[in-house]
Amino acid sequence: MTVTAPPQAETDPHYKVGDVAGYTEVSYDAKVKLFEQVKGDLRFGDYLYGCYECGICVGACPSAKFYDFSPRRIAQAAVREDVELIYQQMQEDIWECSQCFSCLRCPRGNNPGGIITIMREVAVRNGLASAKEALVGYSRIIYKIMSTGTQVSPDMLGRDAFPDWGPETADVADNLDLWRRALPPETMHTTSTGWSVADRTLVELYLIWFETGALDMIAQVDPSLHSILQELMEDRLEEEGIEP
Amino acid sequence: MTIPIGVPVDARRLLNATAEPVVDRRSLEDPRAEVLELERQGELIVQKIDGEAISVATRYGREKRIQKAHLWHHKSCGQCGHIPGYSTSIFWIMRKLGYDYHDPHDQTSCTAWNYYASATSNTAAQAAVAVRNFAAAYETGYFPLIHCGTSYGHYKEVREQLIRHPELRAQVRAIMTKLGKPLVLPEEIVHYSEWVHALRHEIAAKQVRDVSGIVVTVHPACHYHKIVSGDAIYDPDIYGGQRTAVVTGLAEALGAEVRSYSTWFDCCGFGFRHILVQRDFTRSFATLRKIEVMKEEASPDVVLTHDTGCVTTLDKSQFAARAHGHNAGLAVLSDAQFAALAMGAHPYRVCQLHWHSADYRPLLEKMGIDWEKAWAEFQSDLRRLESGEKRYLDWDDADGVHDGERPAARGTDTTIEVRDAL
Secondary structure, three states: OOOOOOOHHHOOOOOOOHHHHOOOOOOHHHHHHHHHHHHHOOOHHHHOOOOOOOOHHHHHOHHHHHOOOOHHHHHHHHHHOOHHHHHHHHHHOHHHOOOOOHHHHOOOOOOHHHHHHHHHHHHHHOOOHHHHHHOOOOHHHHHHHHHHOOOOOHHHOOOOOOHHHOHHHHHHHHOHHHHHHOOOOHHHOOOOOOOOOOHHHHHHHHHHHHHHOHHHHHHHHOHHHHHHHHHHHHHHHHHOOOOO | OOOOOOOOHHHHHHHOOOOOOOOOOOOOOOHHHHHHHHHHOOOOEEEOOOOOEEEEEEOOOOEEEEEOOOEEEEOOHHHHHHOHHHHHHHHHHHHHOOOOEEOOOOOOOOOHHHHHHHOOOOHHHHHHHHHHHHHHHHHHOOEEEEOOHHHHHHHHHHHHHHHHOHHHHHHHHHHHHHHOOOOEEEOOOOEHHHHHHHOHHHHHHOOOOOOOOOEEEEEOOHHHHOOOHHHOEEOOOOHHHOOEOOOHHHHHHOOOEEOOOOOOOOOOOOOOOHHHHOHHHHHHHHHHHHHHHHHHHHOOOEEEEOOHHHHHHHHHOHHHHHHOOOOOOOEEEEHHHHHHHHOOOOOOOOOOHHHOOOOOHHHHHHOOOOHHHHHHHHHHHHHHHHOOOOOOOOHHHHOOHHHOOOOOOOOOEOOOOOOOOO
């Protein structure tokens, strides 16, 4: 069908337009293209069945208790295919979600958290400002998981990294190597990874990142990190005689 | 692919009712039967449960079998990295009960913590990571046991996606072929807390510490009982079958008093990205909606939970809350750590409680554990490492062999040569 819907911002004074929220407004067609990517995800049909507007998902949602956030609005916008609101949500709301999936209580069978996972993925793939902003300070985690195969490492518990976790965390930092060597499992004598991952296992992981386009996604939100990861992985795969 | 925009989902389904029937596919009725059918069709390989198993009931009544021994430990990055006593307690219990296992190097994280936090991945990558790990387990002959609640929930999502979408299976199969591995799924996806639950009476039979005076609150992990919820363990004798039975079943089997509280369904506040880069939310939710409510309504000695993020969040969030005068200050342990302590495990050598932040010492005292003596013993161990007498402590050290104590009955941690796949 031909899309002719006018921007709601022109008719609804309470609508939060992109400029107000601090994000660059884009054309309606650009918003349609983003939603097409959301809707084209193979999981979309599994996650959305309609909406009773009962609000059970909101009642169960932890983020709704602390933020101006509602999983019901996510489901409703997706059901109505309201591309204006969906774009706004992709720029403002989706990164507040806790991804706990409490909203799976939905009596209609929706998975608002899963829809948000898809929307976030599209936001990253398209380099939306919200994705870049949400991932500020997160680069080290992405580097760690993609390059070492484990996400959080003992050496992340630095003296200054988690001051709100109390003085015990500083004790861990001060005794890290010694305390790791005191762990009975042989796999856990590591400080830069959660456990010792075999070298061949990492090669297999790198190949997965290349083959699935996961590595390319990083380029949209953090080009520098992408360059570092790409060089690291290409060098390692080359050593194995593998053409990614 | 052209997708019509502007036709609401329900209206589209009504228009195409014959071609697109509306089926609530949140939870497959029997994922085991589905994967076995796909195996029959030659689509994938199913790693079968082998040897002695215990049957337990899932949410809607389907029986799930839990293999007792010969298990491949799919470790948790958060547990191993920041709360290692969680992992060591699981291993220790298995050794104490005499069941063999494999602790692999050929394992990556499920990478789902990052995926739920940053979305810097995609369906095919997540499925390929999961299947690569399952294939690594399959190659050893050991059956996978998933330590992390998020890995467990995410792998169940991946299993559903692979069952429903042939195009995803084809994509993952092609990647696995490049890795020299088969497309394989286990007959059941099993969380360690399900193994603990299934074996809770064997654990209780080895109990040496009385916990009848201990009041427990339970936080059920979201990614355990909310994602693909039909596959989680429920028991009509525990909460009338209205909440998952794991953790509570263990605490009751050990003789502890489990008390309920009003916000039991709430998440812990982990948030995936929030715990790392938006911690004000995590701290606030964990203390205001969980810890304070538990303390006010149930006065527990300890909160038990069964996932990486939950232990981390509930334990680490209390310091800042106490600094602001909130009613925090409650020991947080995993079910495995609590079970290990009840079985006589050393609080530092095995349960590694010095990695925790919330004060656990009052709990230990109530359990009859002299934590000052135990800490002195652990310090003695550390001096042996510092002096160069030993490079690493091992399971004999954990069992106090060098203190002249009698070594505990042990299972085995087998090192396996996995064939070169590439």
